[in-house]
């Protein structure tokens with residue numbers, strides 16, 4: 079028997095409870111589905127909300143699977159009805175309701191196989207790389223903590239680790255290690271996937287490869303990832319974490335591009351390269367105070383040239399090392415790597431932290447945001463990939479134009495290498511150039527009326543996209559959100575769309591999966 083919670087009564091005040099307790103027009107879960115469990119008086123918040131805080135959809139039930147068979151059973155049960163859809167919910171950190179299913183079944187992937195953790199030693203077929211098999215519902219933070227007990231760690235991350243393995247693999251999973259290792263989708267050896275027909279299939283580059291590559295970056299459209307085998311590396315224990323300030327985008331970009339092009343590892347390059355834009359002002363959220371690592375590191379304004387504009391740039395780097403390494407050796411590697419870079423002298427900052435502290439750095443920001451109320455407010459975030467040829471124009475029109483006063487949160491921008499991404503996955507990248515940039519506009523505003531109305535921020539996001547379109551910039555949305563098939567078709571491009579549709583026909587012909595992405599409508603069997 080699968081545990082599930084039937085959502086009889088609306089959770090939110092905004093949606094009043096009808097006199098019949100909410101059962102009215104709502105189709106009840108038919109007994110023939112064979113899913114049995116408890117009816118609750120209110121639908122748990124996780125079933126109807128996400129991190130974005132702007133979308134809400136009430137499912138018929140929230141299903142808590144214990145293993146892949148339960149996931150398969152739920153999908154097959156939905157397939158046997160005329161209308162039901164199924165959304166896998168990872169940790170619900172989507173922005174626009176992507177993990178929701180209006181009147182469908184939401185599967186809480188956090189229930190799935192929490193104990194699954196199997197380290198596979200290095201050797202063939204992945205060369206010398208060890209790997210670990212984990213549940214699709216595991217948080218990256220959990221995976222990291224358990225891997226470290228074995229002296230191992232994943233190679234590619236997201237900045238924030240309280241996201242699920244299945245959730246980020248359905249998108250890409252990008253952070254400062256991706257220039258070298260590619261996104262998280264480039265660091266998976268094998269997956270177990272439940273397709274839209276309820277089949278449980280193991281897939282890899284060699285076995286069921288179309289399902290494997292389709293599912294990676296596939297926005298949950300082709301299958302539910304129940305297990306994944308993630309490639310690992312020996313874990314370092316310390317990190318030298320560095321920030322360098324620039325006044326000109328061209329210099330910032332030239333140095334960042336140079337650093338991601340250095341030979342891999344062995345002290346020949348940094349292990350992490352990111353960057354962000356900040357405002358030339360003392361605002362604690364948007365300005366200079368966001369650069370130093372600790373309050374006693376002074377941001378010496380007299381170092382900035384008089385020609386500095388309204389926005390400034392910060393290159394963020396990290397070098398791994400081991401506790402036993404002599405500090406002078408680490409210093410000399412850093413000095414060599416920073417040699418010839420054109421950051422503002424006197425505006426370089428560094429700190430030494432443990433490897434896991436570095437990787438879990440956003441958890442500190444989470445605590446602060448929770449305390450200030452900006453974690454729970456709406457998050458109209460916008461993420462884009464912009465090609466090298468267009469990023470200068472983007473800087474001029476967006477960072478120095480529309481966003482020159484900041485956004486009330488981080489504005490990340492850093493380069494990535496296309497050759498580290500596998501074109502067989504479903505991830506969509508800009509059309510041209512080996513180098514492209516990720517731009518992440520991560521707004522953490524106070525809810526209205528303390529902060530700006532969310533509608534104004536959404537309008538600003540539209541303005542940014544309009545400017546990209548009008549200026550003919552080569553860009554794609556990352557973590558895309560569209561409302562119409564036409565927009566999706568444009569997003570994928572004609573060849574990509576044909577492949578996406580073909581994969582949908584093969585693996586989820588009734589369009590049961592991930593309805594919250596709003597790409598396909600449920601088809602009858």
Ligand code: FAD
Pocket residue numbers: 128129165166167168169170171172173176177178187214215235236237238241242243244245246248249250251252253297298299301302303304557592594595
């Ligand atoms: P959910 O939001 O629950 O689901 C996302 C989509 O994937 C839905 O369509 C869902 O149906 C589907 N899905 C979920 N689980 C599965 C599964 N097991 N199998 C198949 N489909 C599934 N992204 C980055 O790349 N880099 C970052 O540094 C980064 N930082 C972030 C920081 C914060 C604070 C937040 C809120 C988001 C961040 N993201 C980042 C975005 C994040 O990768 C996506 O929002 C991701 O979808 C969240 O994972 P989740 O587990 O919460 O997925």
